[in-house]
Amino acid sequence: MKLAYTMAPGRGDTDLVLERVAIALAAQGLRCCGTVQINSARADAGPCDMDVRVLPDGAVLRISQDLGPESRGCRLDPAALETAVGLVEPRLKAGADLLIVNKFGKHEAEGRGFRTLIAEAVAMDVAVLVGLNARNLAAFEAFSGGLAVRLPPDVTALTDWGREAALKPAPAP
Template sequence: MTLAYTMAPGRGDTDMILASLAANLATRGIRCCGTVQINSERCDAGPCDMDVRVLPNGPVLRISQDLGPSARGCRLDPDALETAVGLVADRLSSGADLLIVNKFGKHESDGRGFREVIAEAMAMNLPVLVGLNALNRDAFESFAEGLAVQLPPEPAALMAWVGEATAPAKEAV
């Protein structure tokens, strides 16, 4: 079982790093399953729109709700997220070299979202790379039960880990 996570300091930085990594891996023939997040600034200066692209080639799903300019709190659309989870679970069973989950967020911390998909991938001995933020770190560490390794949010370090983590799968082919 190979489980890793990365955390970048700036808002949206982990999303950009994981999206870039997935694109780079695709060009190298690594079959990625999972999601990467794409944040789009809004013309009304409200909070960004959040979309996820289901790997490897879509669809792109809007996972944020527009709650209005005065709204506070979580804008996650749980139904859209669960749709993404279902698509990833279906694709996982079709074969992959790596599972990338854009974020172990509040939904996962509360026992929903990608938790079961991550556990299933680990049971399949499929390497898993998760984006994480400080708010959900304790919940992730509890979920991971000491099995996860933290990776620096640097493309070279992530590529090196993926190369090592997927090597046994490549050798078996």
Template sequence: MNIAYTLAPGRGDTDLVLNTVADQLITRGYKPCGTVQINTERSDAGPCDMDVKVLPDGPAIRISQTLGRASRGCRLDPNALEKAVGLVTGHFASGADCLIINKFGKHEAEGRGFRQIIAEAVMKETPVLVGLNILNAQAFMEFSEGLGEELPPRVDSLCDWLETRIRSFSGEADRRYAQEYRG
């Protein structure tokens, strides 16, 4: 299966790694689709602001809500997340070499968010890389039927995995095209 996940130990580390992976793929001429998360510290010492950048070239969408310093609830803005999902779905339909999703989070675990586009990419044999946290690991394992490959949170390893699968998929598509149209 062409789906893998990575999990970095520090707060925000997975976001930084996936952001760098996406940048390197773009620099190498690939067309990734999906989202990477950008966390911005706040001057009021509250929790960071969370934005997702829609790949390959934007826009950035604020997915966190400012609920106040004493708030303990989930800060995710579900409407903003669904806006990002819609943009990614549109970009994916116009062609992508791979799908990178910053996090298989609570919404995906509950059957919403990026879950449908991840499933579509897997069905189309497009390589998929997702960030994962331990809270949603079981839901991801069930979703991927245990076939998701765990990769170390290292930029080189993740780029190698994606590039190998992109080339493999492209080569297979080229072979199918040649066989179909050469007669």
């Protein structure tokens, strides 16, 4: 199984690292599909806006919703997330070397979002690199059967793994 994840300690750090990895791997000629997250500061000093860019050069979608300044709940827009999944799926099926998913989050932990697409990529022997936070680590480990490789949040280490995993044939059963 060619499945790896990374976790960076600071808020938004995993997003920045995965975006740099996607750029580096594309520059090396790898066919990457998936999403990278872009966080934008808001003028009203509220929580950042969250967008995803569909790889390699697709649409940028706003996946957060403005729930007002006093809200404390999840700001993810589930419909926008599912739109992103719908845009990535044909790119995976058209042929990809690597699937990058910005986050295995709450929706994936509950069986939605990119979860099915991650499983499809693994079944197709496409390398998968996922961003993760500590809150969803147990759900991801259960999903992956504990077989995913944890990698440091380092652009070079992640790029090296992505290139090697994408180019290496799967082991014989």
